[in-house]
Each structure stands twice: as structure tokens, then as C-alpha cells.
Amino acid sequence: MPCEGCMERDNVSTGATMEFLLLGFSELLRLRVLLFLFFLIVHFVTLVGNMMVFMAVVMEPSRPPMLFFLCQLSAIELCYTLVIVPKALLSLVVVGGSTISFLGCAAQMHLFVALGGAECFLLAVMSYDRFVAICQPLRYAALMSEGLCLRLALTCGLGAFTVALALTVAVFRLPFCQSRRIDHFFCDVPAVLHLACTQSYTPELPLLAACVLLLLLPFLLILASYLCIAVALLRITSPVGRGKAFSTCISHLAITLLHYGCATFIYIRPKSSYSPARDKVVSLVYTNMTPLMYPLIYSLRNKEIRGMLRKMLRRKKIAQVN
Secondary structure (H helix, E strand, O other), X not given: OOOOOEEOOOOHHHHHHOEEEEOOOOOOHHHHHHHHHHHHHHHHHXXXXXXXXXXXXXXXXXXXXXXXXXXXXXXXXXXXXXXXXXXXXXXXXXXXXEEEEHHHHHHHHHHHHHHHHHHHHHHHXXXXXXXXXXXXXXXXXXXXXXXXXXXXXXXXXXXXXXXXXXXXXXXXXXXXXXXXXXXOOOOOHHHHHOOEOOOOOOOHHHHHHHHHHHHHHHHHHHHHHHHHHHHHHHHOOOHHHHHHHHHHHHHHHHHHHHHHHHHHHHHOOOHHHOOHHHHHHHHHHHHHHHHHHXXXXXXXXXXHHHHHHHHHHHHHHHHHHO
């Protein structure tokens, strides 16, 4: 039985012409200018930082697998911020929120989930890379071949794209209430699900399945890898050798904790605990600050990245002089 106050979409044209209103930070009218400038600077620094890491790795003729995966991670973060941040900045400029079409909202949700899921899979692959490097160092070159790295990178992207597409289709097939006001600065899954005209928990099942595939499964693989790494480190008698081996994992661990901490808080919970104000704050950190932290963490902790950045800047100076 259809619910009262729901929009019926009997064909594609109805959905194509429907619009949502992203409220964004409309309740913070006095801080809009300050927030806009702050997010604009953060967005610019994030783009520059990830672009520099990406270009430094791409321009290197020979690069180990970990740097290849780091290059892919930077590319994901570049796309990730471009999908979310421009609309968030627009919501700060337009008083009362900004509109987004039905198809635009679906596309934004799909890209956001696909890129976030690809990052989860990639972090699991990077943990496997650390496992092979520490637990089987003599076979590292053979096990982590260039062909395997390319296949793993492709699998991360295609797997996340497929799961995100299934989740997006399931969400946008739901009947939405007449109030099309999304209390968020982008089309996040919990915010859109909150508009669904249903009292059951059935609409949350696709989100739960996506969380299992995109969050829980990669997390278990990361956990298994680091348990094996911990066992291998305990067998190393030299404290110096143990410290050197563990130092190669610190950057990856820091990024994993940042990524999974925010993602778990937002997505792994029942619909009844949804809080728009709290979600917007956490999403703000998740979509703006963590992509900014990634190149900083890797640049500070990874000597190879610092060396590549110095060589890239040196080449640029020489080219300018010539």
C-alpha cells in the first residue's frame, strides 16, 4: 500500500525532472563567508597535495608496488574531492540551499560510494603489500609483480563501482516523501534514505550489504594482514630491525584509522540514530580533512615520496631556467 505524501515515479521522465534541495549549512548564515573561504583553501591545498604526489610517482620510471598503489590512492582522492566539495561550496554561496536534480543526486551518490569503496579495497591491497614485504621479503618481487598490481588495482575499481551501482539503484527506487529537502551538503546515503516514505528497515538492507562488502570485508583483510605482520615482528630479535619494519606500516595504519573511523561512524548504525547536524560535521571531516591529511602523512613518513617530490620540483626549476 503506498504511503501518504509519497511521490510516485511511474516512468523515467518523472525521476529525470525531479529535484532535491540540499540545505547544506543554511543554518549558519553568519559564518557562511568564513566557512566558504576555509573550505576553498582546504580544497585547493588538497588538490595540489594529491596532484603533486600523483605526478611525482607517475614521472618516476621505476616505482615499487607500494608507490603504485599510493599513486592510485591520490587519484581516488582527487576525484573524491571534486565530486563532493564544489557542491558543498555552492551550498555556502546560495542562501537557503542549492538544488540538485534526481539524476545528479544519484550520480553524486554513486561516485561517492564507488570512490570510497575503491579506497577501502585499495587499503586492503596495501596491507597485503606490507604483509608480503615484511613476512616474505625474499619473494616480494616475485609475488608483487607489475601484472598482479595492475590486476589488483583494476579489481578494486570495478568491484567498488559494481557495489555502488547496486546500492544507488536500490536507494533511488524507493518512494520519497513530498519534502525533498536533504539536510546535508551532498547526496549522502543516510541523508537520502531519511526521505524514504517507509517505516520498515527494509530500505537499509542494501546499505547494510554495501557496508559488509565495502567496509567490513576489506577491514577483516587488513586486520588479518596486520596480525600476521605482528607475529612476524615478534620473531625479529633486533629492536632496530623491528622498528624499521614497523615504520613502513605507520603511514598506512594512520590512513586506515582515519578512513574507517569516520566511515564506520556514519554508515554502520540504524536509521533511528540518524542526526543531520552530527552527520554533517563528521562528513565535513571525512570529505575535506582526511583527503588533505593523506599526502601530508605519506610525504612526512615516506622517504621515497619526499625524494620524488624533490626531483620533480628540481626538474621544474631546470625547465624554467632553460
